[in-house]
Amino acid sequence: MVNYIIRRVIQAIPQLFLISLILFVLMQAFGDPIASLGVRTPPRPEDRERLRRQLGLDQPVYIQYLVWLAGNDWMKIDMDGDGVGETPGRRLGILRGDLGNSLINKRLVTELITERLPNTLLLMVTVEIVIIIISLFLGVYSAIRQYTLFDNIVTGLSFIGFSIPIPLIALLFMYLFSVNFKEWGLPHLPTVGMFDPEVGRTPGQIALHMVLPVLSLSIISIAGYSRYVRSSMLEVLGLDYVRTARAKGLREMVVVMRHALRNATLPFVTLIGLDIPFLLAGAVVTESIFAWPGTGRLFITHLTQSDFPVLMGILMMTGIAVVIFQLITDIAYSFLDPRIRIE
Numbered sequence: 463m464v465n466y467i468i469r470r471v472i473q474a475i476p477q478l479f480l481i482s483l484i485l486f487v488l489m490q491a492f493g494d495p496i497a498s499l500g501v502r503t504p505p506r507p508e509d510r511e512r513l514r515r516q517l518g519l520d521q522p523v524y525i526q527y528l529v530w531l532a533g534n535d536w537m538k539i540d541m542d543g544d545g546v547g548e549t550p551g552r553r554l555g556i557l558r559g560d561l562g563n564s565l566i567n568k569r570l571v572t573e574l575i576t577e578r579l580p581n582t583l584l585l586m587v588t589v590e591i592v593i594i595i596i597s598l599f600l601g602v603y604s605a606i607r608q609y610t611l612f613d614n615i616v617t618g619l620s621f622i623g624f625s626i627p628i629p630l631i632a633l634l635f636m637y638l639f640s641v642n643f644k645e646w647g648l649p650h651l652p653t654v655g656m657f658d659p660e661v662g663r664t665p666g667q668i669a670l671h672m673v674l675p676v677l678s679l680s681i682i683s684i685a686g687y688s689r690y691v692r693s694s695m696l697e698v699l700g701l702d703y704v705r706t707a708r709a710k711g712l713r714e715m716v717v718v719m720r721h722a723l724r725n726a727t728l729p730f731v732t733l734i735g736l737d738i739p740f741l742l743a744g745a746v747v748t749e750s751i752f753a754w755p756g757t758g759r760l761f762i763t764h765l766t767q768s769d770f771p772v773l774m775g776i777l778m779m780t781g782i783a784v785v786i787f788q789l790i791t792d793i794a795y796s797f798l799d800p801r802i803r804i805e
Contacts, residue, residue, distance in 0.1 A: 467789065474785040477785060478785065485774060485777050486527045487527075489770045495767065495769060496517075529555070530562065532555040533554045533560065534555075559572075561778075562771035562775075564769055566767050566769050571771045574775075575760070575772075578755060578759070581755050582749070582757045582758060585675055585749075586756075589676050589745075590737065592680045593680050593683045596684050597687035597730075598730075600688040601692040601695060602692075602718065604688070605691070605692045605695035606699070606714075606718060616688065619685070620685040621685070623684065628678060628748060631678050631682070632748055635674050635677055636653045639651045639673075640652070640653045651673050652674075654752055655753050671752075678752075694726040694728070694729050695722060695723070698725050699718075728795065731794055736784075736787075736788075746759070760772065
């Protein structure tokens with residue numbers, strides 16, 4: 463087990479290097495960060511060139527990447543043309559834990575991310591818990607009640623839920639549970655933010671403001687995951703060892719929960735293991751619609767301003783999380799299925 467983990471970690475190093483290189487090159491096509499400075503008053507041409515030299519954006523892409531990766535201690539730039547090299551804005555590089563500063567507000571990228579990350583985790587962990595519980599219940603119950611009215615209804619609703627895009631779901635929920643409920647004189651749900659400023663940041667306010675985002679994010683995943691669980695359960699329930707367990711006189715609940723569900727959840731574990739890393743990045747569209755102050759909204763805000771350091775910080779955080787949780791998923795396999803051995 464230890465040798466396997468060490469081998470996977472070593473393999474992850476070139477993977478992350480390649481991911482960072484591809485992302486950095488793609489970032490160059492997103493726009494000019496200098497054009498976003500000055501808001502209503504665009505900077506003058508001479509100011510643009512000065513800012514480019516100060517930020518190192520006048521350097522070739524490979525030099526910018528090396529500075530982002532390893533810092534600029536090794537690089538001397540002649541900024542004023544007097545033949546004397548200077549190192550503007552000393553940076554340590556991501557390899558030494560320095561994600562740099564935002565080009566827009568000059569704040570540390572790590573500071574911006576750590577401010578928003580707890581809000582995103584609060585929302586997304588809640589969403590994941592709701593998805594896992596409801597998907598398992600619907601999938602398992604549909605499998606043991608195959609072709610019944612309940613199974614047919616769940617199947618139909620799953621296809622409908624999986625077909626509707628999240629922005630439309632979010633807007634429909636806002637219109638129904640907020641606008642219409644308010645017009646009808648019923649208790650209505652808030653649509654934006656984490657809490658009412660007049661009330662304050664209380665647990666009740668946060669929970670109330672989470673209802674619509676959680677519902678919007680859960681619908682599509684529940685629709686898809688419940689189908690995976692149902693199909694996997696139907697396959698496992700037809701295997702010989704399950705029939706043997708029934709022939710021994712075990713109760714149906716014991717057969718389903720102890721013998722079938724454990725093996726049926728293996729594909730489900732894979733899906734969850736791939737989903738969890740993206741909890742860190744947040745739900746970009748949903749956080750923007752509901753004005754939830756998380757990393758997803760942070761990403762879309764700085765994407766419109768081509769703020770490369772912030773975008774790269776969030777993307778690399780997600781990439782590292784993907785590598786880590788893929789390893790955790792593989793290890794979890796060996797515990798769920800004794801036939802799988804990690805060497």
